[in-house]
Amino acid sequence: MTSKTEKPVLLTIRGLRIEGRSEETWSEIVKGVDITLHKGEVLGLIGESGAGKSTIGLAAMGFARDGCRISGGTIDFDGIDLRKAPETERRGLRGKRIAYVAQSAAASFNPAHKLIDQYCEAPVQHGVMDRSEAEGDAVELYRRMRLPNPEEIGFRYPHQVSGGQLQRAMTAMAMACRPDLIIFDEPTTALDVTTQIEVLSAIRDIVAQFDTAAIYITHDLAVVAQMADKIKVLLKGDEVEEADTRTMLANPQQDYTKSLWAVRSYARPVQPPVTDATPVVSVKAVTAGYGAVDILKNINFDIHKRRTVAVVGESGSGKSTAARVITGLLSPRQGQVLFDGKALPPDYRNRSRDQLRQAQMIYQMADTALNPKLRLRDLIGRPAQMYLGLQGKALTERIRNLLELIELEPDQYIDRLPSELSGGQKQRIGIARALAAEPKFIICDEVTSALDQLVAEGILKLLDKLQSEFELAYMFITHDLATVKSIADEVVVMKDGRVVEQGPKPEMFQPPHDPYTELLLSSVPEMDPDWLTNLLNERKQKENS
Amino acid sequence: MFNSHNDGGLSRRGLLKGATALSASALILPAGMRSAAAAEPKKGGTLRIAITGGSTTDSLDPATWSELFVQVFAACRVNYLTEIAADGSLVGELAESWEASADAATWRFKIRSGVTFHSGKSLTPEDVVASINHHRGEDSKSAAKPIVEQITNIEIDGENVVFTLTAGNADFPFVMSDYHLAILPSADGKIDATSGDGTGGYIIDSWEAGVNAKVKRNPNYWKEGRAHFDAIELYSILDSAARQNALITGEVDVIDKVDTNTVGLLSRAPGIKILATTGTQHFVFPMDYRAAPFSDNNVRLALKYALDREEMVEKILGGYGAVGNDHPIGPGDQFFAADLEQHAYDPDKAKFHLKEAGMDSLNVQLSAADAAFAGAVDAAVLFSEKAAAAGINIEVVREPNDAYWDNVWMKKPFCASYWGGRPTPDWMFTTAYAAGVPWNESFWDNGRFNELLLSARSELDFAKRKDMYHEMQMICQKEGSTITPMFASYVMAHSDKVATPDVVATNWGLDGFRCVERWWFA
Amino acid sequence: MSILINLFWVAVAVAVAMGAGWLFRAAAIALTKGATARMLRTAPVTAGFGMLVILIYVVVAIFAPLIAPFQEREVVGAQFMVWDSVHKLGTDNLGRDMLTRLIYAARNTVGIAFATTALAFVAGSVLGLLAATVGGWLDQVLSRIVDILMAIPALVFALLLLTIFGTSVLKMVLVIATIDATRVFRLARSVAQDIVVMDYIEAAKLRGEGLWRLITREILPNAMAPLVAEFGLRFCFVFLMISALSFLGLGVQPPTADWGSMVRENASLITFGDITPLLPAGAIALLTVAVNFVVDWMLHRASGLKE
């Protein structure tokens, strides 16, 4: 570690201030941040959304997004003042000496061009190499990034390549000109845990191989612990503290940093085991799918009153499809869904209003789940009005009551639009809307995955509280095992449309596991900086043995 | 349906009415052929004319001719038995001479010899018979059928063609000048109606219906001192602004139907001359005599006093015309009643007559479309505007141009209409004012008037006849059911390179269609 | 040289227009508060200018009888009188005051265009939203009908219909609205197809909401931005349609003043370099530009781009 700090300084940022514009007024979103980065060194920038970490990362390239402007400070890259340099000079650096890896490779690859064309663009445009050299180089880097079929994969279009592979291809593309510095902007956030491991290790290796300096931006502490030499914690555009990785993990100084660390420790108390009562929802031998393809294959599980069943699996495992079958959006080919022991009509359109009321759903993306043109009063009030027939004063009273339940001040919020809320608040509205129907059962579909950890924590606690208060049954769909650990009573692990394993939570987190559960569990990053190295070694040994 | 066709509707209807009316009487007697041109014409050049009324549905078949474009095109290619000269007299064309039986029911036309068609075929009496027969008979679908219906038999007698009529008609030679009755080559007693062949001064070079027609001089043309141009190009331009533009930019030499809105501006353009011929064409607003409120003469008089004629001539005709006095006899006519009090805009008188009719105010609808005449809608608007001062509310209803004569004229009680006019009062009155005739557009029926019409037709004493026509004009004016606000000129424009004879025919526009023969390049 | 002078005046006119737009925007911000003022603050100068022009047109249209120096149909002089102190913009072919006609035409033209566009939008968007929401055979049937209607050239179709049914203002409004509605349908349907896949629509369906409420409360408010933008353009195209119809002899009934017909009536004057016909055409153009400046701004806001 120390060796890196002895190398020459590559990037020096002093007193960086960046302003963002909203509705024609400028406000500061980065408030004086300093960064010193040596050649070959990896800096982890960590913070919640709104901390300004991406903005800082881009500023290190002399770049400000539309609606942002760098208003103060200096940015010195290898002797070049990026604030004073003309745009053409800065453009000459980008892609060539400073490269960028975006959060979503699927969105950041141009869908109209083949991967290799996009790979070759920067080296050819910057005059680093000609097209045929670049193509050969691409194959080499694809190989180093451990992409399958390195000779052939470049000739595919982005949509023909999986997310994890795309993310590696993007890292390869960033390496094309052998830059001195790469900005990684949450490169693995959108990936499943098992895929994340492969990408992380590939990135780590290639950065080390070329001795490239990097700024690694993430909100996930455990990830940054694997990647960075030193970590800087940001909060709302301000620097909280900076230290080398091990020091920071072992001994955070600031309260905020400590609170970030502490999130990981929440777990709800263990519930008494279920007796033989009738389950609220019972999925019986359900097989379902679209067209000729079966997405779900003979699924069975029960959800009891006051219980949370976590359905875990990676993308494509069928967990969301299971929710669609329960809600009636998708009629099963075989099997049925029982509610309080009675079979529900397969199609929601044939269900009675009361049946609809009893099962509610909370969505992953509060942004798309709340009609952006309706005020909270209408969003929350509508189910109460519809199902319970509340009108006028009684309705308003109920809405206020619900807002209080989700810990939002009624007077302040009742007439707001969703766009005037933060992400966590929106999700709370989703919860209130479900509660307004006074249901017995709520499906929570990845409700915390789009949220920062602290905020997610709050939502989980709220759900927990409401569950005990209203004796709700939850079906909790998630890919995040940490969430499962904190909230579930029972766990259903799904893979490829089948239930791989199910049982009470304590049992699930104790060996022996099903191999897939084992893989999932072991892939969840841990705060230990050596975790990734150890895990990879372990897996290699297993393969060899 | 389309504006551009208005102009066409005008000529079509005018001739036909005129032509049928011919059967009544006429005073013009056969005369020898004479030249209308006073100045010495020069030969050569290509004359380019922009004309309205061309349509992609045009045909070479004379039975279907109805609009200005095909009429002028025909004047290039074909001849008729007789021709109306520029001064309005009748001269022989393919008929060298003609004579009638004493009762005027049998007519003998001597066919000119030595005339050849463009194809080289010589003109024979058989061609004349076949050409006229083309419009007769059970299966005839010719627009000219009504005017040849009076013919019961056609015979050839050597060089002569003899027509036998159902009754005597002194005007029969006039009928033979009708533009439908083109003489075309025949075979086996039938003409090929769409061959395009003829005896005219020009031979078809190319023709695309609704676009243009190009003809070149017929080197063997039989007429002396006619057809001076080497070639003629006719362009169908429906849009009046486009016609003006074509003349201004020098792409054509002659245009017809100049937009009266801008004729003043056009006349000031360098190198452009306006040519206006004032004749018998007049614009009218017929009222349905049978129906209230127009059955009350006081209402009719009120309306006659409620429009400003001077203003209409100024604004609708651009000054190219004369005010009308609510009868169809033009100021140039020898029987014109000059001493008749001129009806003028007088809202007080209009109010007075309205009161006489027992009304404080009057609400009527006036249907108009530019199909009736160019500017008809504007004229109706002016009428409506001025009438308001007399407590008369005229609601102008703009009707579609399309099928105006079918759906509006003689169907709506108060509408706009026009007459191409007739050379004699008897002819005009008989066509549109006599009780019960098909084109009595106002359904007017005045006993005294009808009586006078009959006696005037047989009266040979000029003074007596003049008195009778005077009285008839007065009856028309005082009791008639047609408002005649203005007499309109044919307004053409040409470049100053084009020379015209001193006398230009007034029976139709473009020198009675004959500009192609009679005009030349200076 | 004259070109330079003309360019100078054009530049002056643009500067004045933008200045007026800026002042109007500033005044509007000062006079409003809360969300409206915040929204106005995002308006560029061009949008300010656009709103100002629209406001002026609306005021002129509403108060036409008070503003106009003469009566709409009143004949006040000879034809084509030159501009003077009484007749500020001269007279038309029948000797009516040009300025008066222009002012009344604002009322008639904008009124007719608004009615037509509104009708087209009500019909087109209701059916379009319905097709997208219900889907299935209803969507197929409606889409096929619209395809067929759109394959008939608009002008020819309008001519046919107007000739068959006659040319009153009401019929003209109905015919143009029918033709325009097909275009609106396509837009509304495609916009709604993006909306119906949203989670909140799924939530509303699962809640058991009826079709009408689904369309009016859940989908329509979210489809408004593109529909409003289209409204702006369609609104202006109605003038052109009326003008083209009047070129072919089927326009607004006289003596009603409307810009489209006025352009047609006076158009041939341009042959002689007379700028009279430019006045009604300019009135249309100014409104078109103004409306679209505002629409551009609204679209820009809806697109979420921040530059």
Added chain:
Amino acid sequence: MSVIWTMIAKRLGLGLLTLFIISLIIFGATELLPGDLAKSILGQSATPETVAAFRRELGLDLPAHTRYLNWLFGALQGDFGTSLANKRPISDLIATRLGNTLFLALYAAAISVPLSLTLGVLAALYRNSIFDRAVNALALTSISFPEFFVAYILIFVLAQSGLFPSMAQVDARTGFAEMLYRTFLPALTLTLVVTAHMMRMTRAAIINLLASPYIEMARLKGIKPMRVILRHALPNALAPIITVVALNLAYLITGVVVVEVVFVYPGLGQLMVDSVAKRDFPVVQAVALIFAAAYVLLNLTADVLSTLSNPRLVHRK
């Protein structure tokens, strides 16, 4: 690629159905028009006998459905019949005019499509600059003038000075260069009419994409702004642009009757209008079907090209 063939086959089938229904609509409409061919040709001189003779000869006395079916069977065998008004075979009547219409449409398209794409791209590149706003305002102004008025202005400016002819008179003998010269003003008029729409769509479609992550990625790769627009934004914006271009091309073929009248250009629009006025049903029908077919084919082409421009639809996983 089979996706595309299926789509083409399906759409052509639908297109044929559309044409069939349109032929019914046009027939119905011409039936509803007041008057008929006999009356409108004879005009006021129509007498019951001549009208009856006319109808007998042209078969107008047959019941409507018989006439329609006669026409339909003829048309299905490729025989569109002859004009009722002047007996010329409709194929002759239409051939030259279709050629003229297509020539003018292609001419106008050859100017306007590159022009509007260039202006649209430049406006997107220099968005919100003076250039952008000026181009935008000019484009809007040009579409807010009625076509015939634009034509008159161009004639006043360009024809009265003698630069270009005010009449676009062409025939089979006119050479290609001469054609281009003679039809310049109508082509320019149409260009002014259609450019704004395409340019605005190009601009909007590109700007719509500028917030996309892959555009930001391209900029962060140090790609020049022009290349970002052309190489990264434009290919993804093609679908809406192609659709609008197709719509405007259809308009250039089907909607230019006014320009034809002003410039005295012998195209299909004038033929259609004349035939409607004369109730020459077979000609109306043939022209309407050509128009509809042009619309259907252009839309189909647009959809095929849009699909081809989208690798996700061409190259399945």
